[in-house]
Amino acid sequence: MGLCFSRKAVKTKTSNRISHHSAVTGGGSSNRWTRIRSTKKDKLEDSVIHERALAAAILFQQHLQNGGDVQFDRSTSLRCPPSNGRKQAALPRSSSSRARSLTDPLLQPQQLLNQDVKLDDLETNHFVLVHGGGFGAWCWYKTISLLEEGGYRVTAIDLTGSGIHSFDSNSITSLSQYVEPLTGFLEKLVDTEKVILVGHDFGGTCISSAMELFPHKVSKAVFVAATMLTSEQSTLDMLSQKxxxxxxxxxxxxxxxxxxxxxxxxxIELDKSLLRDLLFNQSPAKDVSLACVSMRPIPFAPVLEKLSLSDKNYGSVRRFYIETPEDNAISITLQETMINKSPPERIFRLKGSDHSPFFSKPQALHKLLVEISKIP
Structure with missing residues (x-):
């Protein structure tokens, strides 16, 4: 999850606990700024979600036992024309009209597909999902399933020392080392292929780094309750504000x-007794249990590293932000602060979502990702 702490706490040598806070800044451009609502109601039985959570947990444990380092390559991507880089004056707001609930029932597959999505008309239909600090590729299991049912390709990345990636988080000394599984994946893509990057939490910093290195391979970037930094800013700089x-x-x-x-x-580790209130206050209990046995320590060195982002590279990629108003980890106030500093092309809001919309609002998140993929 996202990291926030005061500089005073970082310098303390005797204390094991420190302050933590999250924020998000994003930049981008478009001819129109809109806050988009998630409006449709979802109707799949909650038992389906629970069955998938159990299946994902079993699969995860099997991979651990096999000692494998796995990437879930499941989706393809379509391209969207880059924005013109001009900032706009107004940011009209809108929020989801969906009723708040502790679960987000899924629609039937045939309803999911009825979204007027013509995959062949998209610039790319390949989503690359990048988890936040402490999480792993496992956290996207609902999103992977929904996108694949809609015909998309999906790749969920385990960053170094995360998920089932066999590396000690304490030994990670740089951001480039941490994001190597992502940059290595992008480097291997053929020059004609583009992807839609989706970053959650600290994954926003990670996809920003990748956008600077491979702007020609990124059609769009979606920040989900994520850190969106400005140039020469570290995640610690941003998260320390609140x-x-x-x-x-x-x-x-x-x-x-x-x-x-x-x-x-x-x-940094997170006290598991506080995970529900901090990260999953609107999420199903079984997903919280999955997270409690799957989350790993967050490497500290990458949080301290300042990003160098250029208008030519990072600034050429179209950016979108998905807000989570019930977020106890990265507050909506901090999300708004970062958005205002560097406005993305469009801003979406998932009403009733906690810090982990892939658990608490999977259907609403899915529909927004599909909508973003269709923006010409």
Whole structure:
């Protein structure tokens, strides 16, 4: 999940806990700024979600036992023309009209497909999903299933030391090392293929780094409750802005010092007893259980690293932001602050979503991703 802490806490050598807060800044351009609503109601039985959660947990444990390093390559991508880079004056707001609930029932597959999506007309139908800090590719299992049922290709990435990637999070010393599974994947794509990058939480920083390196391979970038930084800004810089007011995050965050207490922290763990309130306050209980046995420490060094983002590369990629108003990890206030600093092309809001919409509002999130893929 996203990381936030005060600089004072980072310098403390004797304390194991630090303050944590999340924020999101995004930039982008378009001829019109709109906040989009998720309006349709979803109707698949909650038992389907629970069955998939159980199946995903079993699959995850099997991969762990096999010692494998797995990528879930499931989707293809379509292209969308780049924006013209001009900023607009107004940001009209809208929010979801969906009733708030603890689960997000899914529609029947035939209803999902009835969204006027002509995959052959898209620039790309390949989504690449990038998890947040502590998460892994496993967290996208509902999104993967829904997108595939709609005919999309999906690749869910395990970043270094995350998910079932066999590497010690405490040994990660740079952002480039952390995002290598993502940049390695993009590097291997043929020059004519583009993808839609989707980043959640700290994954926003990761896809920003990839956009700077491979702008010609990214059709669009979608930030889901994610960190969207400006150039020469670190994730710590952004997340520290509201850290003093984030008591829950401060309580949940635990520093790990693999090199000893006299050296800087190497990783951060989250108190599992606080995960539900912090990350999953609107999510089904079985998804929370899956997360509790699957989340791993968050490497600390990448959080400190400042991004160098250029208008020519990063700025050439169309960006979209999906807000999560019931978010206890990256507050909606912080999301708005970052959006206002560097406005994306369009802003979407998932009413009733916690920090993890792939669990709490999977159908609404899916429909927004499909909608974004269709924007010409």
């Amino acid at each position: 850290a003093d007011s984030d008591d829950l995050m401060r309580q949940a965050q635990i520093f790990r010092y693999a090199n000893g207490n006299t050296h800087p922290p190497t990783a």
